Amino acid sequence: MAYWLMKSEPEVYGWESLVSEKIGVWDGVRNYSARNNLRAMKKGDDAFFYHSNAGKLTGVVGVVRVVGEAEPDITFGPPPHPWVVVKVAPVVKFKRLVSLAEIRAEPRLQKMELMRYGRLSVQKVLMAEWRIIWAMGQQKTG
DNA sequence: GCCAACGTTGGC
DNA sequence: GCCAACGTTGGC
Numbered sequence: 665m666a667y668w669l670m671k672s673e674p675e676v677y678g679w680e681s682l683v684s685e686k687i688g689v690w691d692g693v694r695n696y697s698a699r700n701n702l703r704a705m706k707k708g709d710d711a712f713f714y715h716s717n718a719g720k721l722t723g724v725v726g727v728v729r730v731v732g733e734a735e736p737d738i739t740f741g742p743p744p745h746p747w748v749v750v751k752v753a754p755v756v757k758f759k760r761l762v763s764l765a766e767i768r769a770e771p772r773l774q775k776m777e778l779m780r781y782g783r784l785s786v787q788k789v790l791m792a793e794w795r796i797i798w799a800m801g802q803q804k805t806g
Numbered sequence: 807g808c809c810a811a812c813g814t815t816g817g818c
Numbered sequence: 819g820c821c822a823a824c825g826t827t828g829g830c
Contacts, residue, residue, distance in 0.1 A: 673828085695813075695827095717828050764829080783812065783827050 667789040668701065668711035669778065670728070670752070674718050679725045682713070683754050687731060690786075691739045691749045698786040703734045705750050712789065712797065713754075714778075715761075723763035724797055728752040758801030772796055 670690060672678065682688040693699055705711075709730040715721055732751025736743040767773050773796060777787040789797075 671828090697813095719830085722829075781812085782829075785827080 666704070666706065666709045667791060667794040668705065668709060668730075669714050669724070669787045669789050670711045671714045671716040671785045674715040674721065678715060679713055679754070679757060682728065682752070683757075687751055687753050688728075689732075689749050689751055691737050693737070693749075693785060694740075694747060695785065696746070697784055699746060699748060701786040701788060702748050702750050705730045705733060707731060707733055710755065710794075711752065712794075716785075720763065721761060723761045723765075723767070724758065724801060725761055726757040726801075727755040727798075729755050759804060760801065762797050762800045766800065767797070770796065770800075 677688070690702070693702055707730055711728050711730065712724045713726050713728050714724050729752065730750055731753045734748040734750055736745070737747040737749045739749075740747045764778075767776065767778060773779070773793055776789070776793055777784060781787075
């Protein structure tokens, strides 16, 4: 069982879009590192859903589960080509946003790929990092 | 809207 | 294989 972080711009495809679809096809990835991560995803893996490019709302909004493993991304064109999609379903929305600013400010999260290689749209998350962000997301807002 | 960081492309 | 030019992502 592995943990991941998947980015999407909420204006393009946000948490609410996924909830209304129930199962989302994660398409459009055109970067080899991100593609390799998509290929490594297994059914039952969990991923943080991260809203990118969203000003103060940039950050982790909830958890999704991989329900379909890599298959060709037909939005690129007919295979063969290198690009793949996975299918994900919403699991739980956080009680509050865990913003990028907070992640930046948390010393235990400084080694996250998010800090080192911010532009990667599909990233691996370590279990320790997963637990920290999960706990932050369960805190009640004041 | 700007721009830093990074990936990709293509000439050589 | 190197590297300059260019394109894209995404934070701010």
